[in-house]
Amino acid sequence: xxxxxxxxxxxxxxxxxxxxxxxxxxxxxxxxxxxxxxxxxxxxxxxxxxxxxxxxxxxxxxxxxxxxxxxxxxxxxxxxxxxxxxxxxxxxxxxxxxxxxxxxxxxxxxxxxxxxxxxxxxxxxxxxxxxxxxxxxxxxxxxxxxxxxxxxxxxxxxxxxxxxxxxxxxxxxxxxxxxxxxxxxxxxxxxxxxxxxxxxxxxxxxxxxxxxxxxxxxxxxxxxxxxxxxxxxxxxxxxxxxxxxxxxxxxxxxxxxxxxxxxxxxxxxxxxxxxxxxxxxxxxxxxxxxxxxxxxxxxxxxxxxxxxxxxxxxxxxxxxxxxxxxxxxxxxxxxxxxxxxxxxxxxxxxxxxxxxxxxx
Amino acid sequence: xxxxxxxxxxxxxxxxxxxxxxxxxxxxxxxxxxxxxxxxxxxxxxxxxxxxxxxxxxxxxxxxxxxxxxxxxxxxxxxxxxxxxxxxxxxxxxxxxxxxxxxxxxxxxxxxxxxxxxxxxxxxxxxxxxxxxxxxxxxxxxxxxxxxxxxxxxxxxxxxxxxxxxxxxxxxxxxxxxxxxxxxxxxxxxxxxxxxxxxxxxxxxxxxxxxxxxxxxxxxxxxxxxxxxxxxxxxxxxxxxxxxxxxxxxxxxxxxxxxxxxxxxxxxxxxxxxxxxxxxxxxxxxxxxxxxxxxxxxxxxxxxxxxxxxxxxxxxxxxxxxxxxxxxxxxxxxxxxxxxxxxxxxxxxxxxxxxxxxxxxxxxxxxxxxxxxxxxxxxxxxxxxxxxxxxxxxxxxxxxxxxxxxxxxxxxxxxxxxxxxxxxxxxxxxxxxxxxxxxxxxxxxxxxxxxxxxxxxxxxxxxxxxxxxxxxxxxxxxxxxxxxxxxxxxxxxxxxxxxxxxxxxxx
Numbered sequence: 083x084x085x086x087x088x089x090x091x092x093x094x095x096x097x098x099x100x101x102x103x104x105x106x107x108x109x110x111x112x113x114x115x116x117x118x119x120x121x122x123x124x125x126x127x128x129x130x131x132x133x134x135x136x137x138x139x140x141x142x143x144x145x146x147x148x149x150x151x152x153x154x155x156x157x158x159x160x161x162x163x164x165x166x167x168x169x170x171x172x173x174x175x176x177x178x179x180x181x182x183x184x185x186x187x188x189x190x191x192x193x194x195x196x197x198x199x200x201x202x203x204x205x206x207x208x209x210x211x212x213x214x215x216x217x218x219x220x221x222x223x224x225x226x227x228x229x230x231x232x233x234x235x236x237x238x239x240x241x242x243x244x245x246x247x248x249x250x251x252x253x254x255x256x257x258x259x260x261x262x263x264x265x266x267x268x269x270x271x272x273x274x275x276x277x278x279x280x281x282x283x284x285x286x287x288x289x290x291x292x293x294x295x296x297x298x299x300x301x302x303x304x305x306x307x308x309x310x311x312x313x314x315x316x317x318x319x320x321x322x323x324x325x326x327x328x329x330x331x332x333x334x335x336x337x338x339x340x341x342x343x344x345x346x347x348x349x350x351x352x353x354x355x356x357x358x359x360x361x362x363x364x365x366x367x368x369x370x371x372x373x374x375x376x377x378x379x380x381x382x383x384x385x386x387x388x389x390x391x392x393x394x395x396x397x398x399x400x401x402x403x404x405x406x407x408x409x410x411x412x413x414x415x416x417x418x419x420x421x422x423x424x425x426x427x428x429x430x431x432x433x434x435x436x437x438x439x440x441x442x
Numbered sequence: 443x444x445x446x447x448x449x450x451x452x453x454x455x456x457x458x459x460x461x462x463x464x465x466x467x468x469x470x471x472x473x474x475x476x477x478x479x480x481x482x483x484x485x486x487x488x489x490x491x492x493x494x495x496x497x498x499x500x501x502x503x504x505x506x507x508x509x510x511x512x513x514x515x516x517x518x519x520x521x522x523x524x525x526x527x528x529x530x531x532x533x534x535x536x537x538x539x540x541x542x543x544x545x546x547x548x549x550x551x552x553x554x555x556x557x558x559x560x561x562x563x564x565x566x567x568x569x570x571x572x573x574x575x576x577x578x579x580x581x582x583x584x585x586x587x588x589x590x591x592x593x594x595x596x597x598x599x600x601x602x603x604x605x606x607x608x609x610x611x612x613x614x615x616x617x618x619x620x621x622x623x624x625x626x627x628x629x630x631x632x633x634x635x636x637x638x639x640x641x642x643x644x645x646x647x648x649x650x651x652x653x654x655x656x657x658x659x660x661x662x663x664x665x666x667x668x669x670x671x672x673x674x675x676x677x678x679x680x681x682x683x684x685x686x687x688x689x690x691x692x693x694x695x696x697x698x699x700x701x702x703x704x705x706x707x708x709x710x711x712x713x714x715x716x717x718x719x720x721x722x723x724x725x726x727x728x729x730x731x732x733x734x735x736x737x738x739x740x741x742x743x744x745x746x747x748x749x750x751x752x753x754x755x756x757x758x759x760x761x762x763x764x765x766x767x768x769x770x771x772x773x774x775x776x777x778x779x780x781x782x783x784x785x786x787x788x789x790x791x792x793x794x795x796x797x798x799x800x801x802x803x804x805x806x807x808x809x810x811x812x813x814x815x816x817x818x819x820x821x822x823x824x825x826x827x828x829x830x831x832x833x834x835x836x837x838x839x840x841x842x843x844x845x846x847x848x849x850x851x852x853x854x855x856x857x858x859x860x861x862x863x864x865x866x867x868x869x870x871x872x873x874x875x876x877x878x879x880x881x882x883x884x885x886x887x888x889x890x891x892x893x894x895x896x897x898x899x900x901x902x903x904x905x906x907x908x909x910x911x912x913x914x915x916x917x918x919x920x921x922x923x924x925x926x927x928x929x930x931x932x933x934x935x936x937x938x939x940x941x942x943x944x945x946x947x948x949x
Contacts (some may be wrong), residue, residue: 090840092788306809309796317786322745323777324797325766 086432096430101376101383104423105390111422112415121405129405130397130415143400145283147392149354152288153178153346155388157370159294160342162379164335166302167314171336173219173234174343175367176241177212181344182351183248184211186264186358189273190253193265200272204348205286212344213337215241220336224329230336238367246360253358263359267352275353287349291388294342298381311335343367369395372420391416447472447631448493448511448600453502455488462488465502466657468650470600475622475632477642477663480652481675481872486635489652490602493633494526495519507599517548523599527589527606535578535708542577543592563594567621578708582609582730590621601625602633607641608898609731612933619645637675637873638901639668653677676873690908691721694892695773695861700752700761702741710734712741715918717911719861719892724883726907726924727896729936734916735896736778739865742894743775744768755861770801772860776850778869778896780843784850787839791831794838795820795853802857819856827852828878844871848879855882862886865896880906900932912936 109131113123134143157174164171171177185208192200219233248254253264267273278284302308314321314331322328346366355362373391377383398412448470455463463485470476480486491497493504495513504511506522513519516526533542540557544550551559557573564571569587577585586609593601603622607615622632622645636642642649643663651659651674659674700715712734719725729735740746742753744765753761755773763771777783785794796805796816805816820834827848831841838846851867867883868876883906887893896913897903903910904924911921914937922935 091837304811304813306800306806306811309793309811313786313789313793313797316788317782319779319783320786320797323743323765323775323783324800325744325764325769327764 083436085435086428087435088432089430092430093433097378100426100430101378101387101423103426103429104376104419107422107426108415108419111418115411115414115418116407119407119411121407126401126405126407129401130394133400134393134396137400143396145277145281146396147389148283148288149285149392150395151388151392152285152291153350153366154370154373154391155385156287156291156294156346156349157339157343157367158373158377158384158388159291159298159381160339161370162374162377162381162384163298163301163311164339165315165374166379167311167331167335168318169332169335170231171216171219171234171339172231172371173216173236173238173241173367174339174370175363175365176234176238177215177340177343178347178350178367179238179241179245179363180215180347181208181212182347182355182362183245183253183358184208184344185348186267186273186351187248187253189267189270189352190265192272193270196272198272201275201352204273204352205345208344208348209341210344212347213341215344216336216340217333220333223336224332230332234336242363245358245362249358249360249362255357264357266356268356273352275349285349285353287346287353290345290349292385295381295385298384302381307334343370369416372416375420376423391419394419445472445507446470446505447507449505450489450493451503451505453489453492453499453504455492455497455499461655463492463499463652464655466652466655467502468657468660470631470633471648472599472631473626473629474647475626475634475645477646477649478633478635478652479637479639479642479649479671479675481637484652484675485655486652487604488655490526490604490633490635493519493600494524494602520596523597524602525593525596525598525600526602527586527593527604529604529606529608531585531589533577533585533588536576538574538576539571539580539588540573542588543573543595546592547595559595560591564591567591567594567624568617569621582732583611583614586610586618594625598630600631600633602635604635605637606634607636607638611730611936612900612929614730615641639663639671642671643668651675672873690723691890693718694721694756695719695894696754696757698752698754700741700748702737702746702748705737705740705746710737710916712737713916717918717921719894721860721890721892722887723909724887724893724895724907725921726903726910727894727913727918728898728900728903728910728932729896729913731898733913733937735865735898735913737916738913738918739775739777739863739896742773742863743777765798766801769798769857774798774802774854774857774859774862776854776862776864776867778865780846780850781839785838785846788837790837791824791829791834791841791849792817792820794849795823795834798853799857823849823852823856826856827882828875844875847871848875851879851882855886859886859891861892861894863894863896866898867895868897868899868902876902900929910935 109127113127116126117123134140134147157178161171161174185204188207189200189204215237218237219230222228222233223230249262249264255263255265275285275287302312310321310326310331313324314326351358351362369391373384373387377387394416401407402409402412446469451467453463453466466489478486478489488497492499495516495518511522513522540553540560543560544553544556550556560571560573569590571584571587571591577588586606606618610618626632634646646663649661649663650657651671653675661671697715697717700712702712704711710733741748744763748761750759750761755771760768760771781787786797799805799819803819805812805819817834823829824831824834829849830845841849851864854862867879871879880902883893883895895903895906907924909921910924910927912919912935919935
């Protein structure tokens with residue numbers, strides 16, 4: 083009989099090993115899934131993990147890694163701060179949308195003026211938009227003890243409706259021949275978030291994501307506020323005893339994750355996406371939750387997890403195009419990654435012990 | 443009534459890294475109260491768990507009434523007539539007494555019949571109890587009655603009681619003892635676990651003393667002095683803490699009219715508490731658990747804010763201040779619950795040192811942490827308070843209860859407080875560690891710190907406190923000098939028998 087026994091100390095080794103285990107198990111289970119779908123599992127796994135990096139068209143896919151990884155990392159860093167403290171912002175997708183609308187709105191308001199300050203203003207507007215959207219669940223939680231999980235999640239659907247109405251109304255391109263969607267910011271250089279080095283995929287959003295990683299690392303490891311966040315997540319009563327103000331912490335964590343998600347939305351709309359449109363959001367806000375956990379809520383971990391997740395996105399698209407795998411199978415594959423991670427995670431705090439059968 | 447009921451022969455049980463019981467043998471006779479004495483970690487719990495069928499021995503045998511006895515599970519032990527009253531009650535607050543008892547039975551009768559039975563049994567044994575009262579409203583003593591009656595309904599031959607008096611006032615202890623004597627007169631044997639020696643001398647017919655898992659002696663408690671038993675238990679001579687008896691200084695903490703609603707459904711509201719504490723004074727606050735001890739600590743630590751003027755520190759009203767603001771002004775606290783409240787279980791000792799040490803020890807600069815300084819603070823605590831751990835990087839949860847307690851107390855003491863409030867400073871701590879914690883408290887007081895010790899251990903309070911007050915249903919009694927207080931007076935301050943009827947007078 084196997085038995086789980088709590089470790090006296092969380093295992094450092096397993097804290098690093100579990101993500102790798104999770105990836106391997108996901109590959110095996112995913113391979114089985116692809117096999118049942120009638121595809122060659124080895125080819126499918128190779129297409130997802132290998133081809134984007136080292137395949138024939140890698141020169142095209144590699145920059146995509148940064149383009150897709152950037153927003154994931156940026157959002158996940160913000161989410162991880164709250165998750166560490168037991169504050170669950172599930173609505174990053176909504177904050178991402180609102181950030182994009184606000185940022186793009188400010189940019190379009192200046193059209194066609196060209197000036198250096200337009201893009202910085204858009205960045206501020208994007209961050210503020212995401213922050214404000216996250217403040218709704220935060221204030222409701224602080225004032226009325228509502229559940230931030232439900233409120234933030236439901237606000238995603240509100241944000242989606244707002245997005246649709248913006249693309250059809252206020253922000254609609256007057257010269258767009260009646261098509262829904264705003265002007266394309268790629269054609270408006272003061273508002274365009276261009277690649278910093280052509281062909282690298284590196285735009286300002288990616289830079290911001292890297293800065294956020296460093297910022298979060300310093301905050302969590304070297305600052306009292308980060309310590310308070312971790313303490314609240316570990317032992318809420320001890321945190322109160324230690325003088326942590328729960329209200330302030332909720333406002334900070336939700337506000338910060340909202341602002342970063344808003345920034346991600348702004349950099350996306352002004353760069354790779356180019357315009358506000360009905361189908362602007364592609365689920366980065368939800369995938370970032372997986373990224374945050376896959377990275378063990380650790381800034382450096384999230385950096386790698388974001389890139390890995392971007393890889394499965396890109397690889398998944400290739401597999402869809404080349405092997406005819408259904409999109410749902412790819413999403414299932416990504417979901418498995420989180421599922422197995424959480425399962426294997428148990429080994430950090432517990433060890434499996436074989437015991438003789440003993441009546442208890 | 444001199445036959446052997448339970449014969450234990452060479453019981454051994456080892457856990458990874460520790461031998462809990464090693465070759466323990468003794469006998470319990472029919473109708474006797476047999477004491478099982480020992481410090482925390484001496485192996486008392488493991489031994490009774492084996493008798494109760496919760497743990498299976500590695501080797502050794504037990505004989506019940508001459509027949510081999512090896513219960514594979516508690517149900518089998520109960521069927522053989524073994525019943526146990528645990529130290530921590532397993533009762534549901536929201537259900538009434540009869541419902542709680544029915545939950546523990548395999549084939550509960552109809553609730554009305556059960557209630558009638560509870561009433562009869564409880565009155566027969568001098569433990570009157572209304573079967574329809576909600577458990578959440580009962581005092582600790584009454585809850586214990588529920589547990590005892592639950593056992594008595596099984597017609598036990600052997601009743602195991604684990605530290606039964608830790609939640610009782612002296613008057614309630616007397617009532618309990620009457621009941622136990624009545625049971626033994628009917629031929630029930632009682633295995634009585636305790637480390638309170640005077641109690642054992644008053645009640646028990648025989649005693650087995652365990653130390654580090656081994657049986658180190660058997661004695662007749664009435665004929666052995668408490669000191670001799672204590673030394674058998676500890677294995678060395680005991681050092682009694684001594685107080686320097688310093689002159690008391692000015693009033694540093696002034697609590698007047700402190701009231702606070704209960705923070706939780708079954709907590710206790712604080713009602714109009716008054717007390718004045720002078721520099722160098724040790725005030726002992728006694729009382730049965732659940733009479734407002736935790737709430738008083740929360741109100742003083744700043745975790746719950748009260749009226750600004752209700753708490754004054756050195757003349758300054760601090761009732762609305764946060765814990766850190768109070769710490770910077772010199773008021774430090776150590777809560778009862780170590781894991782999860784006083785310390786974060788999964789965090790390292792260094793991080794736990796930061797938990798309260800930040801403001802007074804200057805462990806951060808504009809919010810940026812000084813880990814090296816924090817680490818050396820943790821090392822200082824570990825060294826000065828003899829905390830047994832490989833080092834400050836170990837998680838708090840890896841420490842034994844007593845060691846973590848030393849760390850928690852040491853963390854506050856080394857911050858040089860003006861006022862220190864500790865709740866249950868030696869709960870679950872072995873005798874020598876408890877002595878060193880008490881000594882640390884006395885040393886602190888000798889240097890002019892005012893200390894409030896909240897404890898349920900009256901012996902401890904008598905040992906360290908200059909003055910004594912008791913909490914009873916959220917009210918604090920007047921403060922009286924410890925010297926000259928009799929145990930009866932203390933009992934009355936703690937609320938006497940809490941209105942529990944003394945049915946023995948009738949019997």
